[in-house]
Amino acid sequence: MTATSTLATRRASIREVGLRDGLQSLASIVSTADKCAWIDAAYDAGMREMEVGSMVPAHLLPQLADTEAVLAHACSKPGLLASVLVPNLKGAERALAAGAQSMVVPLSASHAHSLANLRKTPDDVVAEVARIRAVRDAAGSRAHIEGGVGTAFGCTLQGDVAESEVLRLMQALLDAGADHVSLADTVGYADPDSVRRLFEKARKLVGDRLRTAHFHDTRGMGLANAYAAWQTGITHFDACLGGIGGCPHAPGASGNVTTEDLAYMLQRMGIDSGLDVPALLQLRQRMHAWLPNERLHGSLWQAGVIAAPQASTAICP
Numbered sequence: 001m002t003a004t005s006t007l008a009t010r011r012a013s014i015r016e017v018g019l020r021d022g023l024q025s026l027a028s029i030v031s032t033a034d035k036c037a038w039i040d041a042a043y044d045a046g047m048r049e050m051e052v053g054s055m056v057p058a059h060l061l062p063q064l065a066d067t068e069a070v071l072a073h074a075c076s077k078p079g080l081l082a083s084v085l086v087p088n089l090k091g092a093e094r095a096l097a098a099g100a101q102s103m104v105v106p107l108s109a110s111h112a113h114s115l116a117n118l119r120k121t122p123d124d125v126v127a128e129v130a131r132i133r134a135v136r137d138a139a140g141s142r143a144h145i146e147g148g149v150g151t152a153f154g155c156t157l158q159g160d161v162a163e164s165e166v167l168r169l170m171q172a173l174l175d176a177g178a179d180h181v182s183l184a185d186t187v188g189y190a191d192p193d194s195v196r197r198l199f200e201k202a203r204k205l206v207g208d209r210l211r212t213a214h215f216h217d218t219r220g221m222g223l224a225n226a227y228a229a230w231q232t233g234i235t236h237f238d239a240c241l242g243g244i245g246g247c248p249h250a251p252g253a254s255g256n257v258t259t260e261d262l263a264y265m266l267q268r269m270g271i272d273s274g275l276d277v278p279a280l281l282q283l284r285q286r287m288h289a290w291l292p293n294e295r296l297h298g299s300l301w302q303a304g305v306i307a308a309p310q311a312s313t314a315i316c317p
């Protein structure tokens with residue numbers, strides 16, 4: 001799809017990933033009931049894709065220990081595509097048993113980051129995706145498999161990550177059986193030029209099988225990067241309400257691009273995301289109660305949406 005045809009479409013979709021990417025970086029633990037209320041409110045605001053947890057051992061991420069229960073609630077919502085992160089085959093088996101409609105398998109394009117975080121090389125992850133595909137097909141499941149290529153723009157351990165390596169791994173994930181792939185700026189290294197360059201090359205290589213752009217706002221470029229990706233034809237974006245998530249290397253830094261800000265930007269550009277922005281702002285308010293010790297980020301909440309012009313009561317000179 002070209003940028004021109006995307007402009008003709010003028011539709012985009014945001015996947016709320018706060019319940020996974022956001023919460024996994026915070027010390028606070030949100031109760032299962034509050035997570036379900038979060039899903040309900042986001043759904044009522046028009047959200048139709050949500051990543052609701054991670055199939056990792058509870059002792060590693062106690063914040064996400066209730067992923068199965070949260071996923072079951074999400075799956076009860078008609079028309080909601082509920083995804084979970086699965087780091088390996090065991091996680092995928094849990095996800096399939098729990099009825100996940102989409103599984104995101106993270107791969108770090110930075111070898112150093114991959115070894116440090118996943119204790120696997122990127123190509124080990126590609127091989128795991130092939131095993132996950134075989135198990136999914138054998139189970140007769142139609143759950144999507146998404147290869148999430150992280151640190152696609154660089155990382156704190158390795159510095160630069162070559163575009164050629166990102167593209168090679170993306171293609172390898174698809175060849176191994178992933179249904180689609182996403183590109184993630186995991187630690188805020190991307191800028192609009194590098195986003196445009198990499199997404200253009202990636203889309204030339206795999207077309208619409210590159211589905212989602214995932215940006216962190218660590219250095220304040222999340223929205224600009226999302227816009228750059230949109231201009232290359234990307235119409236699916238990950239985001240977190242309240243910009244939660246943070247960055248382990250930068251205490252206090254904002255996390256993922258902020259859902260309500262991104263939804264508002266799309267709306268101002270005349271792009272239909274199906275989201276009710278004032279309802280998202282109300283949900284953001286409720287998050288203060290669920291995360292009393294955490295800082296929320298974003299800009300829109302401070303000024304609110306631009307209201308319709310009011311009849312002026314001032315006397316013009």
Ligand SMILES: [Zn+2]
Binds near residue numbers: 021184186214216256
């Ligand atoms: Zn992320």
